[in-house]
Amino acid sequence: MKEKKTRRIKPELLGGFKDYLPNVMIFRQDVFDTIRRTFESFGFLPLETPGLERSSVLGTDKDEFRMEVYRFNDNQNGTGQDVTLRFDLTVPLSRVVAANPELLKPFKRYQRGSVWRKESPQAGRFREFTQFDADIVGSDSILSDTEIIELMYRTLTNLGIADFEIRFNNRKILNGLPEAVGFDSAKAGNVFRILDKLDKIGLEEVLRELQKEPDNQFDETATALDIESAKKIREFLSLSGRNRELLAKAEDFFRGVSVAEEGIRECEKIMENLVGLDIPEDNWKFDLSVARGLGYYTGPVFETTLTELPEIGSVFSGGRYDDLVARYTGEKIPAVGASVGVDRLIAALEKLGKIGKKKSTAKVIISALSENLSLKALQLADWLRSIGVNTEIYLGSGLLKEQIVYAAKREIPFLIILGEDEVKAGKVKLKDMNARKEFLLTERELLDRLSAI
Amino acid sequence: MKEKKTRRIKPELLGGFKDYLPNVMIFRQDVFDTIRRTFESFGFLPLETPGLERSSVLGTDKDEFRMEVYRFNDNQNGTGQDVTLRFDLTVPLSRVVAANPELLKPFKRYQRGSVWRKESPQAGRFREFTQFDADIVGSDSILSDTEIIELMYRTLTNLGIADFEIRFNNRKILNGLPEAVGFDSAKAGNVFRILDKLDKIGLEEVLRELQKEPDNQFDETATALDIESAKKIREFLSLSGRNRELLAKAEDFFRGVSVAEEGIRECEKIMENLVGLDIPEDNWKFDLSVARGLGYYTGPVFETTLTELPEIGSVFSGGRYDDLVARYTGEKIPAVGASVGVDRLIAALEKLGKIGKKKSTAKVIISALSENLSLKALQLADWLRSIGVNTEIYLGSGLLKEQIVYAAKREIPFLIILGEDEVKAGKVKLKDMNARKEFLLTERELLDRLSAI
Numbered sequence: 001m002k003e004k005k006t007r008r009i010k011p012e013l014l015g016g017f018k019d020y021l022p023n024v025m026i027f028r029q030d031v032f033d034t035i036r037r038t039f040e041s042f043g044f045l046p047l048e049t050p051g052l053e054r055s056s057v058l059g060t061d062k063d064e065f066r067m068e069v070y071r072f073n074d075n076q077n078g079t080g081q082d083v084t085l086r087f088d089l090t091v092p093l094s095r096v097v098a099a100n101p102e103l104l105k106p107f108k109r110y111q112r113g114s115v116w117r118k119e120s121p122q123a124g125r126f127r128e129f130t131q132f133d134a135d136i137v138g139s140d141s142i143l144s145d146t147e148i149i150e151l152m153y154r155t156l157t158n159l160g161i162a163d164f165e166i167r168f169n170n171r172k173i174l175n176g177l178p179e180a181v182g183f184d185s186a187k188a189g190n191v192f193r194i195l196d197k198l199d200k201i202g203l204e205e206v207l208r209e210l211q212k213e214p215d216n217q218f219d220e221t222a223t224a225l226d227i228e229s230a231k232k233i234r235e236f237l238s239l240s241g242r243n244r245e246l247l248a249k250a251e252d253f254f255r256g257v258s259v260a261e262e263g264i265r266e267c268e269k270i271m272e273n274l275v276g277l278d279i280p281e282d283n284w285k286f287d288l289s290v291a292r293g294l295g296y297y298t299g300p301v302f303e304t305t306l307t308e309l310p311e312i313g314s315v316f317s318g319g320r321y322d323d324l325v326a327r328y329t330g331e332k333i334p335a336v337g338a339s340v341g342v343d344r345l346i347a348a349l350e351k352l353g354k355i356g357k358k359k360s361t362a363k364v365i366i367s368a369l370s371e372n373l374s375l376k377a378l379q380l381a382d383w384l385r386s387i388g389v390n391t392e393i394y395l396g397s398g399l400l401k402e403q404i405v406y407a408a409k410r411e412i413p414f415l416i417i418l419g420e421d422e423v424k425a426g427k428v429k430l431k432d433m434n435a436r437k438e439f440l441l442t443e444r445e446l447l448d449r450l451s452a453i
Numbered sequence: 454m455k456e457k458k459t460r461r462i463k464p465e466l467l468g469g470f471k472d473y474l475p476n477v478m479i480f481r482q483d484v485f486d487t488i489r490r491t492f493e494s495f496g497f498l499p500l501e502t503p504g505l506e507r508s509s510v511l512g513t514d515k516d517e518f519r520m521e522v523y524r525f526n527d528n529q530n531g532t533g534q535d536v537t538l539r540f541d542l543t544v545p546l547s548r549v550v551a552a553n554p555e556l557l558k559p560f561k562r563y564q565r566g567s568v569w570r571k572e573s574p575q576a577g578r579f580r581e582f583t584q585f586d587a588d589i590v591g592s593d594s595i596l597s598d599t600e601i602i603e604l605m606y607r608t609l610t611n612l613g614i615a616d617f618e619i620r621f622n623n624r625k626i627l628n629g630l631p632e633a634v635g636f637d638s639a640k641a642g643n644v645f646r647i648l649d650k651l652d653k654i655g656l657e658e659v660l661r662e663l664q665k666e667p668d669n670q671f672d673e674t675a676t677a678l679d680i681e682s683a684k685k686i687r688e689f690l691s692l693s694g695r696n697r698e699l700l701a702k703a704e705d706f707f708r709g710v711s712v713a714e715e716g717i718r719e720c721e722k723i724m725e726n727l728v729g730l731d732i733p734e735d736n737w738k739f740d741l742s743v744a745r746g747l748g749y750y751t752g753p754v755f756e757t758t759l760t761e762l763p764e765i766g767s768v769f770s771g772g773r774y775d776d777l778v779a780r781y782t783g784e785k786i787p788a789v790g791a792s793v794g795v796d797r798l799i800a801a802l803e804k805l806g807k808i809g810k811k812k813s814t815a816k817v818i819i820s821a822l823s824e825n826l827s828l829k830a831l832q833l834a835d836w837l838r839s840i841g842v843n844t845e846i847y848l849g850s851g852l853l854k855e856q857i858v859y860a861a862k863r864e865i866p867f868l869i870i871l872g873e874d875e876v877k878a879g880k881v882k883l884k885d886m887n888a889r890k891e892f893l894l895t896e897r898e899l900l901d902r903l904s905a906i
Contacts, residue, residue: 042834047473050472072526
């Protein structure tokens with residue numbers, strides 16, 4: 001069997017890419033099903049868009065994206081289209097909304113799909129991963145933002161996860177920071193970038209960096225805040241307390257800054273709704289540190305941490321983005337949504353030992369002890385399937401002993417053995433693999449017994 | 454709203470690519486669900502593999518594939534990997550089997566996924582489309598080939614399709630053609646290529662072409678069959694009759710050609726099994742003209758035509774391919790499977806007017822007539838979902854009249870209207886959208902009524 005060795009191809013994947021073998025995939029599909037069922041219970045509608053789109057449409061024709069996405073010319077000689085594998089499902093949704101103005105709004109859609117990003121595989125990140133998104137397009141009601149958080153809560157709860165925290169904030173509050181603190185809003189981007197390092201470098205280092213003067217006349221990143229502003233920032237970063245308590249402190253801090261006050265009122269409304277819905281306060285938290293990147297979101301923003309695994313980051317995130325559709329139409333259409341990072345979530349459940357271990361889809365496997373009985377096996381399998389029992393026929397060439405090992409390894413609970421003598425007597429042997437018991441049954445008795453499971 | 458007109462991006466797709474909006478996607482998902490349920494009833498296990506793989510692994514680094522697949526270097530400067538978007542799910546399956554020798558065999562897997570090919574969009578073909586495959590790896594039993602055909606039958610039947618014909622043949626029979634007809638087997642590829650034109654150019658033209666001498670010494674495509682061989686080919690192409698009748702004629706024609714005799718015996722066995730399974734002979738047919746391309750399959754081959762739309766081609770095809778895993782391991786592992794061309798199938802069902810028209814996932818939509826009632830709406834929706842009723846809250850800013858239009862357009866059967874007075878009286882108004890009737894109900898009465906649906 002070792003001939004032609006030199007011409008063999010190594011069956012390897014690209015770094016950062018992954019197969020999902022059945023032992024994981026059965027569970028993974030259960031996760032997909034639960035998410036879909038939950039999304040549909042809120043009336044979200046399914047959408048599917050292509051994996052490959054024009055770079056200009058996805059906005060990846062800008063230089064800043066060059067190293068982050070899979071972008072190429074679709075003719076190898078360079079005369080074709082500039083295309084990109086989608087890196088999220090939100091931009092394609094915005095394109096769909098723009099391209100189909102007749103879509104009835106509010107438009108609630110969900111979508112599951114692969115997205116591709118050039119993450120570092122060394123860091124254990126995936127370069128192709130599945131997102132499962134729900135978005136509401138065409139509603140600026142705070143009810144929609146509430147519904148997205150409620151959806152996040154229900155989805156994770158339905159997945160059997162109890163220990164999580166949905167943290168939310170509002171970009172409008174952060175947008176009030178320049179006015180509240182007293183710095184030029186042109187510096188906001190750089191200020192936020194430095195604030196983002198808080199977890200990594202700590203409060204004092206952040207404050208030091210915020211006050212740093214430019215190194216030279218070309219240094220555009222230095223924010224050079226004065227001492228008074230730095231003091232206010234320290235005060236802002238020290239605001240603490242659970243939910244209403246923090247909200248009251250934020251109200252004090254941002255008093256008179258109208259954009260922030262609007263954001264705070266929205267957060268208050270969301271909190272009232274979540275309390276009214278009896279969603280446990282253990283599972284959600286108003287958190288001024290949630291920012292969700294810079295520039296994309298326009299209102300409430302959400303992140304979800306698994307309490308036992310905070311280090312893996314957010315598994316379910318989103319926010320309001322009222323300006324995205326306008327890229328195509330010029331017309332502002334409000335939108336809010338969230339996205340489950342399914343692969344990250346499942347990797348986390350695996351770490352927590354919460355991953356289901358179903359190894360088969362079949363409940364019954366049939367073993368025909370002679371070739372003469374193979375039609376009998378086909379017929380019996382067909383009949384069992386017709387009454388709703390998922391049934392496999394053993395298709396290998398192993399002896400009965402090996403067939404039993406196969407059934408045991410696949411964890412198929414019942415093995416039906418067809419032997420010449422039994423079949424002649426109108427009977428079959430049923431082996432209960434878990435109870436390790438055998439029964440000689442008529443087809444009628446077999447039906448009764450299998451219907452019971 | 455028309456500012457910045459020049460900077461707007463046209464929200465257009467690439468040619469040959471397609472969005473599936475909810476009105477089609479809901480039905481499409483039902484199709485996916487039915488296929489999956491059927492595949493699982495046979496004990497097939499789910500698998501997921503990446504969309505992007507190494508070109509060397511997919512075999513697309515050969516020149517002949519250059520114009521047919523999406524192949525590129527994954528660093529734009531050309532220093533990265535030579536990668537290709539997968540063009541089918543069978544080659545990735547073979548790679549998985551080769552890379553995971555510990556996989557218990559027979560290994561029955563199903564997989565749904567997008568594949569990408571550079572088809573001509575002008576011809577209405579898709580360049581990204583969904584395949585849904587089932588394969589049995591590690592079994593050379595004819596039972597497996599039978600099971601694949603049975604699976605094809607059950608899948609289409611479960612999809613509510615009655616008028617279809619699964620046509621099957623065996624590559625071993627075709628492989629016996631050189632010996633039976635009397636030509637050098639080195640010419641087989643060119644002979645089959647000419648035979649493939651039968652539908653297009655007709656019998657006489659095919660025979661003329663088969664007898665053509667080479668134009669010059671470099672012409673390697675001419676088959677130059679002698680008159681005797683051409684006569685035999687005419688005889689072969691004229692073999693007709695339904696199933697057993699055709700089988701008997703094929704037996705006569707190929708008598709003494711052992712490889713063909715083996716193929717015929719396999720077809721006979723499959724026929725016996727299908728008859729034994731009571732699968733109507735209207736839905737399957739032994740057909741010597743089925744070839745499924747050249748060089749890939751090694752045994753039984755299958756194709757499925759929708760009786761009312763033969764022109765769209767095969768919607769469910771496959772066959773036995775015993776040599777594919779050996780590309781990676783050098784070890785021969787038998788395999789057989791089939792693939793549903795979901796997009797082509799759904800396009801056909803659309804043409805036949807058989808496509809479902811569900812426009813919503815929600816059964817109930819709640820309309821809160823004042824903002825004070827929005828928490829009440831959230832609570833009621835939450836309660837309805839908890840008893841299994843998919844419920845949407847109207848999230849737009851329209852007046853009641855517009856909300857009714859929204860519910861009607863979405864075809865949501867029930868509208869619950871929350872008004873201040875009713876809620877104070879502990880009641881809600883339920884509007885049956887189909888019966889065009891309204892009821893004033895307590896929550897208890899509402900539950901009773903909605904549980905009934």
